[in-house]
Amino acid sequence: MKSKYGFVLMAMLFATMGLAQRSDRLFPSELWHKGYMVLMSGDTLKAQIKYDFDNNAALLRHKGTIFSYSTRKILNFEIHDVTSDTYREFFALPYAVRDNYKVPYLFEVLYEGPLTLLSREKVAEETTIHNSGYSSYYSQQPYFTVTEKKLVFDYYILNMKGDIRPVxxxxxxxxxxxxxxxxxxxxxxxxxxxxxxxxxxxxxxxxxxxxxxxxxxxx
Incomplete structure (x- = not known):
């Protein structure tokens, strides 16, 4: 006969397994992608690229050496995303952080035209509550929480005047x-x-x- 505690332990085990599975996922910004980068100097560099929206920068890995470039040195770059098997294009564009003061921010171009749709992504944590499906005199709260990481996107509109506004x-x-x-x-x-x-x-x-x-x- 199975102990009543076994059900609780199994529920906790499954919760831990679920958390581990979610935490092991790697996101595009955490991986290296084949691509090329065009610098403000006019130089074009072919290498593996890792982008960093948080720091408005990108890393290049070439022959075992890693180079870091801020958006002040980057014009644009393109990568072949290994997670989605798609090509993605990024630009360093002047963004108004306050009145009359712009700094180069890193944006991905989603659609280009008279109005251009841009995006920036970040990895955020989300906690959800799940029912273990078991309760007893010893377990009055048959719930457990799972925290998982997910991609969150911020969107922007670029007009023909060069103004960038958040959506x-x-x-x-x-x-x-x-x-x-x-x-x-x-x-x-x-x-x-x-x-x-x-x-x-x-x-x-x-x-x-x-x-x-x-x-x-x-x-």
């Missing part, structure tokens, strides 16, 4: 950046049930806006 996830703020075609954008969002929290939906919105802009320019 706040409020529709009225996004429409302000797209005010020239705000009526069409609102109808497009409603018709296609697009959400500002989804990257693919943001890409579709920016692409649609750019199509409207380019169609108007051809008239």
């Amino acid at each position: 706040t996830m409020r529709k009225k703020d996004l429409l302000q950046s797209m005010r020239k075609h705000s009526s069409e954008i609102k109808r497009y969002m409603k018709r296609n049930k697009l959400k500002l929290t989804k990257q693919e939906d943001l890409v579709r919105l920016v692409a649609y806006y750019n199509d409207l802009e380019e169609s108007g320019a051809r008239r």
Whole structure:
């Protein structure tokens, strides 16, 4: 006969296993990717690249030697992401951290046009509560928590004037950046049930806006 404590121990074991599985995951910014970098000096470097949004920098590894470059020296770079098997492009762009003061920030370009969609990513921790499915006189709280790391994205809009504005996830703020075609954008969002929290939906919105802009320019 199994001890009543065995169920509790098994639940704790599964929780620990789940936590370990989540913690072992490596994110794109933690890995080396094949690519090339163009420096402000005009030099192009082919090497393995690791990007760092937190410090607005990138590391290059070439023949066993690692070099560090800040966004003050980087023009842009492209990598072949080993986690998604896709090519990704990054630029160092002047971003206003306060009035009349800009510093070069690292951004990924998701969609380019009259309006360009940019992003920055970070690894954040998220804690969720799970039910172990077992309770008894000895265990009045049959719950356990699992903390996992996940990618979180911040999005930005770059206009033709060179201004970069964050996407706040409020529709009225996004429409302000797209005010020239705000009526069409609102109808497009409603018709296609697009959400500002989804990257693919943001890409579709920016692409649609750019199509409207380019169609108007051809008239």
